[in-house]
Amino acid sequence: MDAVLDNLDVFVEGFTTTLSLTLLAAAGALILGTLLAAMRVSPVPPLRWFATLYVQAVRNTPLTVVFFLVVFGLPEVGVIVSFYRFAVVALTIYTAAFVAEAVRSGINSVASGQAEASRSIGMTFSQTLRLVVLPQAFANIVPPLASIFIALLKNTSIAYAFGVFEATQAMNRLINDNGSDVIAIIAAAALAYLLLALLAAALFSRLERAVRPA
Amino acid sequence: MRTPRLASVAAAAAVLSLLLSACGGDSGSDVAKVDENAKEQFAPGSRMKELADAGKITVGTKFDQPLFGLKGLSGQPEGFDVEIAKLIAAKLGIDEKGITFVETVSANREPFLEQKKVDMVVATYTINDKRDMVVDFAGPYFSAGQDILVAKGNPKGVKGPEDLTGLKTCSVSGSTPASTIQTKYPQAELVLFDNYTKCRDALGNGQVDAVTTDNVILSGYVDQAPDKFELVGKPFTEEPYGIGIPEGQEAFCDFINKTLAEAQENGDYAKAFESTAGKVIKNTPKLPTPPRGCDK
Numbered sequence: 001m002d003a004v005l006d007n008l009d010v011f012v013e014g015f016t017t018t019l020s021l022t023l024l025a026a027a028g029a030l031i032l033g034t035l036l037a038a039m040r041v042s043p044v045p046p047l048r049w050f051a052t053l054y055v056q057a058v059r060n061t062p063l064t065v066v067f068f069l070v071v072f073g074l075p076e077v078g079v080i081v082s083f084y085r086f087a088v089v090a091l092t093i094y095t096a097a098f099v100a101e102a103v104r105s106g107i108n109s110v111a112s113g114q115a116e117a118s119r120s121i122g123m124t125f126s127q128t129l130r131l132v133v134l135p136q137a138f139a140n141i142v143p144p145l146a147s148i149f150i151a152l153l154k155n156t157s158i159a160y161a162f163g164v165f166e167a168t169q170a171m172n173r174l175i176n177d178n179g180s181d182v183i184a185i186i187a188a189a190a191l192a193y194l195l196l197a198l199l200a201a202a203l204f205s206r207l208e209r210a211v212r213p214a
Numbered sequence: 215m216r217t218p219r220l221a222s223v224a225a226a227a228a229v230l231s232l233l234l235s236a237c238g239g240d241s242g243s244d245v246a247k248v249d250e251n252a253k254e255q256f257a258p259g260s261r262m263k264e265l266a267d268a269g270k271i272t273v274g275t276k277f278d279q280p281l282f283g284l285k286g287l288s289g290q291p292e293g294f295d296v297e298i299a300k301l302i303a304a305k306l307g308i309d310e311k312g313i314t315f316v317e318t319v320s321a322n323r324e325p326f327l328e329q330k331k332v333d334m335v336v337a338t339y340t341i342n343d344k345r346d347m348v349v350d351f352a353g354p355y356f357s358a359g360q361d362i363l364v365a366k367g368n369p370k371g372v373k374g375p376e377d378l379t380g381l382k383t384c385s386v387s388g389s390t391p392a393s394t395i396q397t398k399y400p401q402a403e404l405v406l407f408d409n410y411t412k413c414r415d416a417l418g419n420g421q422v423d424a425v426t427t428d429n430v431i432l433s434g435y436v437d438q439a440p441d442k443f444e445l446v447g448k449p450f451t452e453e454p455y456g457i458g459i460p461e462g463q464e465a466f467c468d469f470i471n472k473t474l475a476e477a478q479e480n481g482d483y484a485k486a487f488e489s490t491a492g493k494v495i496k497n498t499p500k501l502p503t504p505p506r507g508c509d510k
Binding site for chain 1: 344
């Protein structure tokens with residue numbers, strides 16, 4: 001246990017990065033995913049096609065491959081930023097596909113009469129979506145979003161293999177420096193991930209209660 | 215269009231089969247000669263006797279380390295570590311079929327030994343004091359040193375680790391070289407991946423300025439692309455590779471050291487090296503002497 005207690009600062013540094021990766025990618029994925037969902041239900045066929053293609057292509061690709069394409073593919077076309085930013089981009093791209101499907105299922109859960117009624121009183125497509133459909137859909141989007149973001153929290157660990165010093169990399173560093181305490185270090189890292197995931201779950205269940213229709 | 219396509223398929227198949235046969239040709243080890251009378255030589259109750267009687271040994275090695283332990287298309291790990299393991303097994307009267315290779319990554323070498331999941335670990339395993347607290351080391355069987363790989367022409371003028379200040383320096387997460395940079399040269403901006411191939415690619419397209427790890431690994435990359443990379447060529451650490459065994463098996467440790475010394479004597483050690491890492495590293499090393507002793 002000493003190896004863990006003596007190196008708490010390394011763990012804290014690692015988990016801080018894990019957390020910031022998660023939050024940035026979650027924000028990015030929420031925006032991109034909602035746009036994609038809007039495109040998938042939009043009346044413009046090319047937008048629908050693009051969004052469908054995006055979701056199918058990204059959702060069915062392993063995250064490691066997405067990371068590879070971003071971290072080693074983008075530099076081939078001249079885009080070179082820090083590995084941390086690459087990680088945020090890769091996680092956002094990947095998670096957005098799942099968010100898009102969660103949002104779309106929420107939209108589909110709203111009775112179609114709602115959209116028809118708002119169109120018939122002269123609202124535009126985007127007004128319908130923003131003012132009528134999405135607010136009602138939200139309660140049904142929150143539960144799947146919780147699962148997606150908890151998965152995202154754990155998915156950030158892939159970034160360890162792509163040049164980002166996050167929790168898993170912190171764990172690896174400690175393991176190498178403290179060969180006598182490997183199990184304690186891994187257990188501590190697992191526990192910290194678990195606590196963060198439970199915290200996220202708790203926040204989402206509060207949010208779920210708050211948005212539940214009365 | 216039919217003919218050209220067929221031709222190119224045929225050509226691809228031919229190339230592939232050449233590649234496969236080239237790889238396959240290396241996999242068999244001619245170096246290790248199985249000792250048929252092994253069983254009788256060992257004292258009853260000794261670890262060697264147990265292993266020899268069982269006719270089986272489980273060896274932890276790397277599956278992703280070029281030149282030392284790399285599992286490729288043949289499905290069997292290949293490299294210097296693997297040959298060393300075969301030499302020791304042969305001395306116990308165990309042939310290749312009796313050896314089970316298990317992948318040990320850096321993080322599970324100690325646990326596997328402590329839990330006796332493997333009988334020994336030959337996995338570019340640097341001997342150090344913290345590790346020695348929980349496992350025992352025979353050897354060393356090889357002495358590497360940490361060096362620096364830079365882009366051809368050395369654009370940043372790196373002559374040694376002290377020149378890495380502010381430079382993006384790539385290594386593998388949880389490795390000894392990374393830890394050395396961390397503690398001794400903290401001014402370097404360390405970027406860590408999970409394997410050195412990614413470091414090499416990142417250096418190739420300019421995302422990092424240098425790659426650092428044991429010279430033997432870096433030599434492999436220079437060999438693959440001499441027009442892209444060069445080695446600084448001044449090792450600044452000593453990394454004695456040992457053979458990890460569970461604690462409290464001094465006799466087994468002595469036996470391994472004796473086997474290594476014999477292999478050096480009769481040329482098996484040199485052959486093991488030349489058939490693997492020696493394809494890239496031209497100077498065949500001698501077994502580091504003296505062994506560090508098993509009673510530590």
